[in-house]
Amino acid sequence: MASDHATPSIGEATQADDTRLLIATLRERMGEAIIGQRDVIDRLLIGLLANGNLLVEGLPGLAKTRAIKALAKNLECDFSRIQFTPDLLPSDVTGTEVYYQAETGGEFRFEPGPIFANIVLADEINRAPAKVQAALLEAMEERQVTVAGKTHAMEPLFMVMATQNPIEQEGTYPLPEAQLDRFLMHVNITYPPVDDEVEVIRLVRGEEIAASAEKTDKPKRTGESPISQDTIFQARREIGQIHVSAAMERYMADLVNATRHPASFGSDLPRWIEVGGSPRASLGLDKCARTHAWMNGRDYVDPEDVRMIAPDVLRHRLGLSYEAQGEGVSPDAVVAEIVRQVALP
Template sequence: MSAREQIEALKGRMGQSIIGQEAVIDRLLIGLLANGNLLVEGLPGLAKTRAIKALARNLEADFSRIQFTPDLLPADVTGTEVYHQGANGAEFRFEAGPIFANIVLADEINRAPAKVQSALLEAMEERQVTVAGKTHRMPPLFMVMATQNPVEQEGTYALPEAQMDRFLMHVLITYPPIEDEVEVIRLVRGEEQAAVAAANNAGDGAAQQAAPAVIPQQAVFEARQEIAALHVSDAIDQYIAALVYATRTPEAYSEDLARWIEVGGSPRASLALDKCSSAHAWMAGRDYVDPQDVQAVAPDVFRHRLALSFEAQGEGISPDDVTAEILKLVALG
């Protein structure tokens, strides 16, 4: 199968276990194809962890989950040097932490203090970890997917701006419609029935249904090569830069934007728009990027990069509202 067919197969398998969250599945795959890290936010019980596990389960990848808690230490994430006494003498050996995996789930990342969160910065940006003066490289396929809940803020620590900017996208998961929730009930019920049946048949030597082969990592690398070869016109480059520039000079576009935006996006926002829009175009089956691709991913790219004023927060204005206004005011070309 081609890289596109294998990624489509991966998307289909994820859709079988995640009902009503097609947009979230698309964003997870865009993050994977764009070689970036994702921040996934939603209320408890909205399948944040399940979606990320579904991606890791169907992909040839080592999966690691870190449950962030207030008592977590940086070494619990990165690993540490451990003293070993052997027949040939004593030595310090590096014991790798859970960050050394292909797909890392940082669950409830805002429950750990800043020192632990900062331990992720080097891994997320430089794809390496330095411990005791030695640098250890991450695997070629490496992705951090962090989750956080927008409620129960007691005992949590807000992510620093420097770390937020290192997330390629900030993905929101919302409640599913009632029709999808019915399907969720039936899906989980069926999974539980299958698990009970499998447990009952385990001692009988009954033939177990073989699980389908996982999607190889090479499919992701080939897809990335194809995405890098997509045609991006000068007009699209100018459009991306203009959108980000509008977040820094809002007074040039409207009084409302000037009142709402305190701090705009960094150059990482431009790079993220470029990468995500290219991945979005490739997943749509096109060999070029058009303005609709940029507009589709702009809310996820800007959501965590726009610092809004107290006035905007008081008026109930969200980053998505600001992004929608920017998309309306900034013309293509």
């Protein structure tokens, strides 16, 4: 499969290796702050490098916010956190026009809201009403916000990472399908293994001791330099050159098409799937598969890249039937059956 694409020059290969090494460094630094969540770290990095937005879901206390903060801390970027609540207003997110009185007269000036950052953590996004979600949707999709008839562009490096609790639904506003589709991936965070949880206890204890030591005016250790934004942009350029064969393109399209016409793929899928994925699902598979291939040191996409990221790209784009919900069939189980049924290229 890899034989039909051009071999990169020595200079290009060296530059790609250097960029990949810096991303690996970022990954390792995040791993020092988040124990036992390597898959989650990889998905956050894939979302960043693929220039997409992520929906991160998990029970309270599973380090959703910590993971996102660890990424922002080790990257040269501006970070903001928005705690979504039922009384939040769109202007609390986007910013608003403020009237200033000067000697020469008054004028309105735009005061940017917390959405104007490189990495934005939208915490408990499903607690905000529809108007706030719509304002966030424009920023995610168009990379701009409109306030008082004026358009304000986001930074070149811009990413929204939204979190939500899957079990507590009282006082929440479920995200509409149109907004869910804007998220490149839906990342699930699960309980860590027992051995990893022991390491978590030790890690947090050590952080508390270190924080206490700093308060006693002990010399503060110089931190490591954050990874520059140029590294992210260079990685994106290299990912754009990853080769995708015609057979792999057809494989990704076939996977998404199976969600729309499940009757052609066994007897269970048509009972489970009510609404299939949009073309954004195919585009998401392509972006994430190329990023996964690049992170693993290859200049071409193979079926394993697609299979690894398929659950994260598809799980929030499937509308399951009442029958599937009644049987306790999860979106991941449906995606696994799709991957099993669709023929490999």
